[in-house]
Amino acid sequence: MKLPIVYVRGFAGATSGINKAVDDPFYGFNEGSVHVRVGGGTDSRPHFHQFESPMLRLLLDAHDGPDETYSLLVQGGQKAYLEGRTDGSVSPMTIWIHRFYDEAASTLGSHPEKFTLEEAAKDLFALVQLVLAKTGAPRVHLVAHSMGGLICRSMIQRFIPEITGGGPSAATEYVDRLFTYGTPHGGIEFSVGFGMVERLRDFFDVNGAEIFGPDRMYRYLTPETDQAGERPENWKAQEMPADGFPVERVFCLVGTNPEDYDVALGLSSKAVGARSDGLVQIDNAYVKDAHRAFVHRSHSGRYGLVNSEEGYQNLRRFLFGDLEIDVELHGLRVRGTPDDEIVWHLESQLAIRGLPVLMHEQTTAHHCPVQIEWRESEDSADTPVPLLTTFLSSKAARPEGRAGGALRHALRLRLLSIREKGGIFNFGDHLEQTADFDDTLVVDFAPGDGTRGPRVWATWNSVIPGAIRAWVPGEAFLIADTVEAPGRWRGNIPFPRTAAGILGKDATITLTVTGRGQSLPVTTARAGGAGAEVAAPASARDADATERREERRPWYRRLFGRRTR
The missing domain is CATH 3.40.50.1820 (Alpha/Beta hydrolase fold, catalytic domain)
Structure with a gap:
């Protein structure tokens, strides 16, 4: 719009x-x-x-x-x-x-x-x-x-x-x-x-x-x-x-x-x-x-x-x-107990291919890591719900020859721990700048083309045999849609097997792609200063509503395929 x-x-x-x-x-x-x-x-x-x-x-x-x-x-x-x-x-x-x-x-x-x-x-x-x-x-x-x-x-x-x-x-x-x-x-x-x-x-x-x-x-x-x-x-x-x-x-x-x-x-x-x-x-x-x-x-x-x-x-x-992508952590069970004196910090960095900067970055060095041990449900800077959100345009230009013109994202996750007692860090068994888990989730995303819904390929950098830029995903890396709901795609990506001992065997990254449709048309008269009504003429409002209805008809179909019609 x-x-x-x-x-x-x-x-x-x-x-x-x-x-x-x-x-x-x-x-x-x-x-x-x-x-x-x-x-x-x-x-x-x-x-x-x-x-x-x-x-x-x-x-x-x-x-x-x-x-x-x-x-x-x-x-x-x-x-x-x-x-x-x-x-x-x-x-x-x-x-x-x-x-x-x-x-x-x-x-x-x-x-x-x-x-x-x-x-x-x-x-x-x-x-x-x-x-x-x-x-x-x-x-x-x-x-x-x-x-x-x-x-x-x-x-x-x-x-x-x-x-x-x-x-x-x-x-x-x-x-x-x-x-x-x-x-x-x-x-x-x-x-x-x-x-x-x-x-x-x-x-x-x-x-x-x-x-x-x-x-x-x-x-x-x-x-x-x-x-x-x-x-x-x-x-x-x-x-x-x-x-x-x-x-x-x-x-x-x-x-x-x-x-x-x-x-x-x-x-x-x-x-x-x-x-x-x-x-x-x-x-x-x-x-x-x-x-x-x-x-x-x-x-x-x-x-x-x-x-x-x-x-x-x-x-x-x-x-x-016109697409919202939410990234959530599910099934995360870090080792230990609430009173074991271990503090866990999760760092996240989001990069998009072709951009010289990070779109999002929460790190310990910048005093804003994610606190993941015994996570609170309340949304805050330390415990964000979801982990992060980004937005995409289905109309944006796509690189040719890359998984059907997919956009590539890279989400780096680092999990660090330190022992704390009485508000004082104990460095006796600490290894500086050494993460307990450090890997990058590589995701290729292609929006729906009118005949099928979005396609998402994903894997961890530790699994890719060569450089990330050279990785060409095949069908084995295609992530299945788990919701089959109109206007929404959701898929789960397990953490690498080597991470199970520290993150838990059920730890997954959940990606949810939601279409952002046209907002509802204005249906009430706008009021100006001193209570003066400045409502648009009925013909203009009707024409505007008709135009939005015409735009809305192919909207889900373009982004998520015919199943949502």
Whole structure:
């Protein structure tokens, strides 16, 4: 589906930072990079990799077809351009910038207004309504960095329900998907000061940073009619309302590299701690139960999240991919007992053939391995459910001569253990940098072609006799579908036999491929400011619904074969 993209930038700080942000026509979405650390960590030598910027890549890359690229319409001012066009006359495949800081810049007026997140959220809704009216699109994609994600959530969770009177899920009529880079969904906390730094920040509102504290977050994320005086003790900023905007339509990119975040001469990263991107702690950088990926990038700067190949590849796949692939661990039974003093860490790294970066990386060196011993069912950074999720497009170009044009993925898993007693590690029987299990699952995936469903070939690198790049899978490596359900494929891949002694004889990797169909058409009238109805004419709504029905008919058949018809 062709949908507009609205970008919302992050926090700029005091007036000087706001002025600098406003000087940029595209609020930083146009910034690229030339540095990448191969292997991760500041001890690895930087390599040259020219990333043009997410905005430029969206303008250059084809999405739904060879000619389906985004465009950028400015012509002196995006808002003025939109207001001067008739409804439905602007292409939906366009990029728009929410310039919420302009009114607070001293360079554009002698009496700048004070920035408030609430006003930015309300103005974002006005921009979204304007874009939808002029493009005729049913919804928009929101892409946000840092505080920008909180502005988006404030609009989604508080102001759209308040303005439209449409209830907690009203934003689903306006927003299709939300992608955030390094957003402090759980606020900004510090690893020093035992909470005193946060209390001082919130009390004095230093440079407007009070917005990252729990009390202020409660105010702008909760509809005014639902606010019960003081913030409830059990209220959690990272949790979106269960009856509100669906969390499966949210993706959070989490940074794990604090060392390269050099704001305030590196003092910020030291105060926030090693388990962060330099500004936002890992545990606060995602919405509970939403999709996420961990990448070794900093909050911003030379090695930032937004201006990274890793960020763009995750963004593009989430926004435009029509296939969701979930990776889960089943039957894992590590040796030992709950009180045996052994701590188990599982590292995971996901690579896709043809990309110079890792799509996802959780490692001990980056302070975010997966804790697998006596796994909790609750979704968290340490115990993700599922292990990881990635997205693919069935329309993307496939390499020729490779298992029917299959896309190759490589998932490296390393299991490490260390003995701990009373919070202190015991290195008496420890072998540094030595894993108890270390192997790579190689998966070739080919989507359905209209006559049959997806095909998946898989094996472990330890079984491949030569180089991974030279492996050509045969029918013996074809993974059987275990569900035979419409719109879904699921297969199990056992761990190598040599791993049974440590992982358990029933340990398997389960891959689930699910089609992401068109979202339901808008069926209720959208409401504008002051309660004014701006519903599309019945003929337009009917034509839009008819077009989506026609698109939906071949959808399962194209991706999963005729059995789902």
